[in-house]
Amino acid sequence: MIQIRDLCHTFSIGKRGKEKRVPVLKNVSLEIEKGQIVSIVGKSGSGKSTLLHVLAGFMKPESGSIQVANQETALLSESEHAAFRLNHFGFIFQNFQLMPGLTAFENIELPLKLKGVPKKERQINVEALVKKVGITQVADHYPNELSGGQQQRVSIARALVTNSPIILADEPTGSLDSETEQEILLLIQSLNESLGLTFVIITHDDEVANIAHRKYRLHDGALVNGGVLHVV
Amino acid sequence: MSFRDQIDFIRQHMKKNKLRVFMTVLAATMGCAFLIVLASVGFGLHKTMTDEMMSNQLLTEVRIFGREDGDSQITTADQQKMSELENVKAVVSRSYVDGVTSISMNDRTGQGDVQLTNLKEEEKANLALSEGEMPTKPNEIVIGYHFAQKLLTEAETELASQSEDEIPTGYTESMIGKTISLELTPLTEEKSDPKVWDFVVTGVAKEPAKDWMMDLRVLIDESYRTEFQEFTQPEVPAEESYFEVYVYADDIQHVGAITDTLKNDGYNVYSITEEMETMDLFFTALKAGLLFVGTIAVLISSIGIFNTMTISVTERTREIGVMKAIGANPKLIQRLFLIESTWIGVLGTIIAVTLSYGISYLANWIIPEIVMNIVAEEGMEDISVTISLIPWQLVAIASFISIGVAMISGWRPARKATKIDVIQALRQEL
Numbered sequence: 001m002i003q004i005r006d007l008c009h010t011f012s013i014g015k016r017g018k019e020k021r022v023p024v025l026k027n028v029s030l031e032i033e034k035g036q037i038v039s040i041v042g043k044s045g046s047g048k049s050t051l052l053h054v055l056a057g058f059m060k061p062e063s064g065s066i067q068v069a070n071q072e073t074a075l076l077s078e079s080e081h082a083a084f085r086l087n088h089f090g091f092i093f094q095n096f097q098l099m100p101g102l103t104a105f106e107n108i109e110l111p112l113k114l115k116g117v118p119k120k121e122r123q124i125n126v127e128a129l130v131k132k133v134g135i136t137q138v139a140d141h142y143p144n145e146l147s148g149g150q151q152q153r154v155s156i157a158r159a160l161v162t163n164s165p166i167i168l169a170d171e172p173t174g175s176l177d178s179e180t181e182q183e184i185l186l187l188i189q190s191l192n193e194s195l196g197l198t199f200v201i202i203t204h205d206d207e208v209a210n211i212a213h214r215k216y217r218l219h220d221g222a223l224v225n226g227g228v229l230h231v232v
Numbered sequence: 233m234s235f236r237d238q239i240d241f242i243r244q245h246m247k248k249n250k251l252r253v254f255m256t257v258l259a260a261t262m263g264c265a266f267l268i269v270l271a272s273v274g275f276g277l278h279k280t281m282t283d284e285m286m287s288n289q290l291l292t293e294v295r296i297f298g299r300e301d302g303d304s305q306i307t308t309a310d311q312q313k314m315s316e317l318e319n320v321k322a323v324v325s326r327s328y329v330d331g332v333t334s335i336s337m338n339d340r341t342g343q344g345d346v347q348l349t350n351l352k353e354e355e356k357a358n359l360a361l362s363e364g365e366m367p368t369k370p371n372e373i374v375i376g377y378h379f380a381q382k383l384l385t386e387a388e389t390e391l392a393s394q395s396e397d398e399i400p401t402g403y404t405e406s407m408i409g410k411t412i413s414l415e416l417t418p419l420t421e422e423k424s425d426p427k428v429w430d431f432v433v434t435g436v437a438k439e440p441a442k443d444w445m446m447d448l449r450v451l452i453d454e455s456y457r458t459e460f461q462e463f464t465q466p467e468v469p470a471e472e473s474y475f476e477v478y479v480y481a482d483d484i485q486h487v488g489a490i491t492d493t494l495k496n497d498g499y500n501v502y503s504i505t506e507e508m509e510t511m512d513l514f515f516t517a518l519k520a521g522l523l524f525v526g527t528i529a530v531l532i533s534s535i536g537i538f539n540t541m542t543i544s545v546t547e548r549t550r551e552i553g554v555m556k557a558i559g560a561n562p563k564l565i566q567r568l569f570l571i572e573s574t575w576i577g578v579l580g581t582i583i584a585v586t587l588s589y590g591i592s593y594l595a596n597w598i599i600p601e602i603v604m605n606i607v608a609e610e611g612m613e614d615i616s617v618t619i620s621l622i623p624w625q626l627v628a629i630a631s632f633i634s635i636g637v638a639m640i641s642g643w644r645p646a647r648k649a650t651k652i653d654v655i656q657a658l659r660q661e662l
Contacts, residue, residue, distance in 0.1 A: 053654075053655055056557070058557065058654040058655050059655065078562055079561050079562060079563065082556065082559050082560060082561045082562065083559065083561065085557070085558065085559040086558070086559025086560075087559075089559075091557055091558060093658065095658075097550075097553075097554045097557070097658060098554075099551055099554065100551075101244055101245065101248055101551075102244075110555075110558065111558050111559060113233050113234075113237045113241075114233050114555075114558065114559055114560050114564070115559075116233060116234055158558070162559075
């Protein structure tokens, strides 16, 4: 599903003319199979978020190749990447990243609007998802009227609504209490099992990482032991 | 994203910032309304001047004063050639009697503007009658609308000379079928006896368009020209007598072409189109100047739109980042902001156009009243003054400028929105 080969990326830090180049990804190579939950763990500054950003196309890697669903994405233009994201990726963010001016229902509906899906179809899809993630009672609430767990459920529903095969999750339980964290992790697992979705989870929390089928650890931009740390 | 969804999205955002959007629309409205109202004064004054010129003179008339070389007179053959020109409806030659004229009818006498003319051509040239019909015989004539009012009895003449306030009514009954006598006295150093000709009135000309105009014409068939001249100036050959020629076009749009042809043929020509061309040029320059000044106001208001859109982009950085992250095309983001600034421009323009029509109506109602009260001259009430006029062309130009400027104002903020870095945007605190 996803093949990353020799991925390198460097940040320039400091004033212009006196920049210091800091390597954040060093020859990272990994493979993620369809229907797997894969976690990438590491300490702060280990490069795990950068890896996710490069994989999502938020930034271009310095070198290396990324293949998603047999398509080389590292060379796509910004517009092409946007279209690719819309069709292949769903996102779950630590801070939920919901639109404050839209209700839970409208937030979930947004990617479908971007895709140009007709209103009736949108309504059916979103209603089904609202039920699936368990937020029927609060679908017409605005994000600031929802709890953290409810907001993350909305965020998950938004990631699922376009039927994207890959869900990229950046610290999905980072802002939640332990009880809600468990609920969300169970939801992710059940979605993985029922829909066969591929999850790539970036986390520093071992408990979260442990739900994965495969676990990679990044240290100073490089994969520890050059690859898979743990296979369930 | 469908266009409808885009509009819904923008509307939702505008609702959230009602006050700011209202103030921006207000600025756009004021700029556009200023542009329209300012330029409308140019259009209004142009209309007033044109109407005034058109009401004082027949637009299709081309006057010929003679030949450019100044020597040769216009002959009957020349007139024949003129009448054969394309789009010429009538050619009328008018001359005045050389001598002292006095007109009488029974016990009444009066002075008239005696003109010798071709009445058939006059009819073709739109000589309209208020009463009676056009003459069919040489001794039949048409008189001006006010001529009968100047036919006074001796008592009325004396009364009028004694008091300026007393205005005699003259002959008030119908003149049709009445016989009037024209007494003609030659202008010679030696005293000579007058001669009298009798004419039957068959028609009375229509009332002039303006109240202050007095039509005292006595239109006599031109066949009398030779007879009159032989009596008043026997030493001058009849064919050398001076007369003016009027050529009438069948439509106003042909006046220019006829004027040019006659000029090329060596005639001294005057037509209202020439004067109007000069006037049009002046007013076109004036209107362009006013539009330019008005556009500056629109540009000033565009700063407001630019500001609003820039703030909007800054405020929504995180939202834009999220949209880009979940797959919104940068072009869509740009379009959303451009539509928003255009919508502000459109809204401002619609309100401005409505407002401008209101202001224009008030200006045309109040300002002439004030001016008339200040000037307060007799006859002024007859002049229709248009201070402000908003033709559809002005609305189109102003809308184009206003909406165009709004779009340009939104362009840079919209571009800025597309450049927002997703990672930076997602890191922003709520």
